[in-house]
Amino acid sequence: MAPPLVQLSGITLTFGGPPLLDGVELAVSAGDRACLVGRNGSGKSTLLKIAAGLILPDSGTRFVQPGATVRYLAQEPDFTGHATTLGFVEAGLGPGDDRYPARYLVEQLQLDAMQDPTRLSGGEARRAALARVLAPDPDILLLDEPTNHLDLPTIEWLEQELDRRRAALVIVSHDRRFLQTLSRATVWLDRGRARRIELGFAAFEPWRDEFLAEEERDRHKLDRKIEAEADWVRYGVTARRKRNVRRMAGLQQLRRQRREHRGAAGKAAILATDGEKSGTVVIEADRVGKSFGDRTIVADFSIRILRGDRIGIVGPNGSGKTTLINLLTGTLPPDAGSIRLGANLAMANLDQRRDSLDPRWTLSEALTGGSGDTVMVAGRPRHVIGYLKDFLFAPEQAKTPLDVLSGGERGRLMLARALAKPSNLLVLDEPTNDLDLETLDVLEETLGDYEGTVILISHDRDFLDRVVTTVIVPEGNGRWIEYAGGYADMLAQRGADVAGRPVRRATKADGLPPRAAAPARPARRRMSFHQKHALETLPATIASLSEKVHHLQNKLADPQLYARDRKAFEHASLALTAAQSELAAAEQTWLELELLREEIERE
Numbered sequence: 001m002a003p004p005l006v007q008l009s010g011i012t013l014t015f016g017g018p019p020l021l022d023g024v025e026l027a028v029s030a031g032d033r034a035c036l037v038g039r040n041g042s043g044k045s046t047l048l049k050i051a052a053g054l055i056l057p058d059s060g061t062r063f064v065q066p067g068a069t070v071r072y073l074a075q076e077p078d079f080t081g082h083a084t085t086l087g088f089v090e091a092g093l094g095p096g097d098d099r100y101p102a103r104y105l106v107e108q109l110q111l112d113a114m115q116d117p118t119r120l121s122g123g124e125a126r127r128a129a130l131a132r133v134l135a136p137d138p139d140i141l142l143l144d145e146p147t148n149h150l151d152l153p154t155i156e157w158l159e160q161e162l163d164r165r166r167a168a169l170v171i172v173s174h175d176r177r178f179l180q181t182l183s184r185a186t187v188w189l190d191r192g193r194a195r196r197i198e199l200g201f202a203a204f205e206p207w208r209d210e211f212l213a214e215e216e217r218d219r220h221k222l223d224r225k226i227e228a229e230a231d232w233v234r235y236g237v238t239a240r241r242k243r244n245v246r247r248m249a250g251l252q253q254l255r256r257q258r259r260e261h262r263g264a265a266g267k268a269a270i271l272a273t274d275g276e277k278s279g280t281v282v283i284e285a286d287r288v289g290k291s292f293g294d295r296t297i298v299a300d301f302s303i304r305i306l307r308g309d310r311i312g313i314v315g316p317n318g319s320g321k322t323t324l325i326n327l328l329t330g331t332l333p334p335d336a337g338s339i340r341l342g343a344n345l346a347m348a349n350l351d352q353r354r355d356s357l358d359p360r361w362t363l364s365e366a367l368t369g370g371s372g373d374t375v376m377v378a379g380r381p382r383h384v385i386g387y388l389k390d391f392l393f394a395p396e397q398a399k400t401p402l403d404v405l406s407g408g409e410r411g412r413l414m415l416a417r418a419l420a421k422p423s424n425l426l427v428l429d430e431p432t433n434d435l436d437l438e439t440l441d442v443l444e445e446t447l448g449d450y451e452g453t454v455i456l457i458s459h460d461r462d463f464l465d466r467v468v469t470t471v472i473v474p475e476g477n478g479r480w481i482e483y484a485g486g487y488a489d490m491l492a493q494r495g496a497d498v499a500g501r502p503v504r505r506a507t508k509a510d511g512l513p514p515r516a517a518a519p520a521r522p523a524r525r526r527m528s529f530h531q532k533h534a535l536e537t538l539p540a541t542i543a544s545l546s547e548k549v550h551h552l553q554n555k556l557a558d559p560q561l562y563a564r565d566r567k568a569f570e571h572a573s574l575a576l577t578a579a580q581s582e583l584a585a586a587e588q589t590w591l592e593l594e595l596l597r598e599e600i601e602r603e
Contacts, residue, residue, distance in 0.1 A: 005029060282306060465487050
């Protein structure tokens with residue numbers, strides 16, 4: 001095995017209370033592709049800064065192989081002392097490095113080389129910071145949330161760029177798909193300790209869940225042992241004194257072990273407050289158009305959104321995603337066409353810019369509106385401390401000013417504010433920003449259980465695949481196209497990613513079943529006679545099978561049928577199973593043919 005380029009040994013760091021890092025080990029060798037995962041506040045960013053030499057630990061050692069170059073991507077780049085974006089990027093080069101890669105990356109990432117970097121948007125600042133760490137072609141890249149504020153085309157470009165480079169990688173990210181693509185090892189930072197498996201992120205979550213389940217079983221065993229020893233103390237202290245002293249000391253040791261045990265952090269209790277049901281049709285847009293000056297953002301767009309739909313809107317930054325949402329929700333009037341909102345709509349909105357947060361507020365004031373100690377949740381008063389606990393805030397944080405919160409804490413606060421309001425339409429603009437993986441899991445479950453309608457903008461491909469049922473993508477010149485399914489389904493139907501690049505064919509080396517590359521489409525495809533006939537006749541077949549399934553279910557619901565006529569019961573059971581299978585197959589065939597018909601009509 002190659003010697004490590006960077007090695008951290010016995011790293012300990014404490015900021016009061018339990019150690020943030022407690023004897024952490026981390027070794028990075030040439031060619032390593034490791035992801036560093038853990039809950040918000042577990043010390044991931046701090047450990048990266050120690051590896052980069054920016055923070056000194058309380059104890060432990062840091063070793064860097066002589067001659068090895070290390071570059072660190074911070075979450076918040078510091079542009080102090082740099083007059084231009086190109087100057088900021090070139091400052092990351094070494095004394096003998098060629099200047100060309102810096103200029104090339106600035107151009108590739110569509111940045112203005114002469115712009116004042118302090119005036120860059122969030123996405124532009126992140127791209128400039130990436131150009132700065134990539135330009136020297138370092139031996140080790142330490143990347144802290146590299147996909148934050150990036151749009152999907154840039155994320156996919158970054159994946160390909162990192163995959164082709166020789167640099168060893170240590171990545172902190174909440175983007176599952178990004179980690180699955182790039183990682184070959186996983187370091188789990190949990191309760192001050194680092195545990196490593198030589199498997200990529202795709203294998204991490206099942207391994208973590210099994211580890212925590214085993215830990216919980218061990219804790220139960222310890223509790224039972226303490227209970228048995230305590231029972232002996234109460235009723236069985238009759239043996240020799242020396243033996244009693246030894247056993248009492250053992251009991252005290254068990255109790256100390258239990259007292260010092262740091263349990264895994266709990267999950268956020270994210271609950272969306274359901275309002276009254278909306279009408280069946282939530283939003284209906286008919287040939288909507290919107291332009292700003294000479295630029296057309298939306299042109300001739302129509303959609304019908306029904307209660308319970310999950311709509312995802314994706315596209316490059318600046319393509320008009322937020323404008324489209326504002327049109328659909330009636331916030332922005334269209335230049336052409338009409339928007340009809342359904343009956344009884346109650347909308348809750350999560351704004352990615354978080355402009356509604358006054359940095360001078362405390363956590364408590366942000367939820368209560370600055371008065372009292374109760375927050376209205378589902379129309380009922382609730383103490384703000386209890387509600388903060390649901391979103392993993394400690395009681396002592398209630399008076400914490402918002403300007404010192406981490407990105408993950410701000411994200412949880414915005415969710416707490418948005419979801420307290422009763423609603424039947426959730427509009428979420430980048431809801432996954434800065435949330436850790438465990439909180440993302442809870443948010444996905446919450447949206448899955450939500451009875452209303454969801455419209456969201458996201459660059460998180462895994463989140464889109466898990467949550468949405470429809471994806472809307474810009475096709476240029478103000479055209480927006482609706483695709484059934486999640487992000488991966490959109491790629492399969494479209495044959496290209498959001499930037500218009502052809503989708504790469506999966507191979508056995510990817511560990512995924514190969515998918516046929518999108519062939520060059522002929523001038524015009526047609527449905528065969530049999531396909532057209534099936535599309536026309538399947539609805540009647542489905543209705544007939546549904547009626548048959550309903551009839552058999554009612555027949556089997558008779559509690560006396562089995563006792564009265566066992567053969568009839570068995571016959572009905574077999575017939576129900578067969579009918580359900582036929583119904584599922586018919587519905588699947590109809591859906592595939594309907595998607596094919598829509599795709600052909602768009603050509």
